[in-house]
Amino acid sequence: MTTNKRLTIVFIGAGNVATHLSAAFFIAGHNVLQVFSRTKESAKQLADHLNTAWTNDTAKILVGADVYVISLPDNCLSEFVGAIDFGNSLVVHTAGSIGIKVFMGRAENYGVFYPLQTFSKLRQIDFKNIPICIEANNSGNEIILKNLAADISDHVIKINSDQRQYLHLAAVIACNFSNHMYSLSSIILEQKNLPFRLLKSLIRETAMKASDYHPVEAQTGPAVRNDQNVIKKHLDLLSFSPEIRQLYDVVSQDIIRLHQSGST
Secondary structure: OOOOOOOEEEEEOOOHHHHHHHHHHHHOOOEEEEEEOOOHHHHHHHHHHHOOEEEOOHHHOOOOOOEEEEOOOHHHHHHHHOOOOOOOOEEEEOOOOOOHHHHOOOOOEEEEEEEOOOOOOOOOOOHHHOOEEEEEOOHHHHHHHHHHHHOOOOOEEEOOHHHHHHHHHHHHHHHHHHHHHHHHHHHHHHOOOOOHHHHHHHHHHHHHHHHHOOHHHHOOOOOOOOOHHHHHHHHHHHHHOHHHHHHHHHHHHHHHHHHHHOOO
């Protein structure tokens, strides 16, 4: 189900999430009235893309919009929420690790609109395939967020703040930690002047298997076989980096533990 009403929306923040989410709302036919960012250049850049107004002055944030979307770094979200009077408008944040209670006593109508994806400004994203996790302080606001989310995504899920914290934790491990491993792999390849592109097919297949099967079942490599000879050889090769060597050892031992325990 999608909304019949064209909502007026103000974006507070102009980073990666705000850039993609505001564009998705714009394409869906909603009216993005204004973009606020603490940085003039960021606010203007996004506003120009949406052909709308912008400001970097909190005193000039437009009042009376249907929805205010706060997409700011977690460490400044709470302070910002307390500094703005949203009146009767619905205000949401997009953070995975911040609970809905950040709005209590600070807004009348509020919720969370959390798109579960990694965003970069220059990469195109199809929102239809992105899970959007919603939460609201009452059933009426929940319906508004559910319909708004359905305008841009085929995967709308109602979850509470406690569940979302664990989802965000799992997402950090699955996405950010995995990408860090790619960074370390590139460092290893550089030791012998090998290009990172050699791993790209392997990375794609690993991700596809994790999507098609349970990741425990999809695990391969020397650790899942408890092949100590290969593990020792790899540790010796990593003598150039004690930090990567220690991480390799810890992760290998944890793979062995997980599979020997029969966990799923």
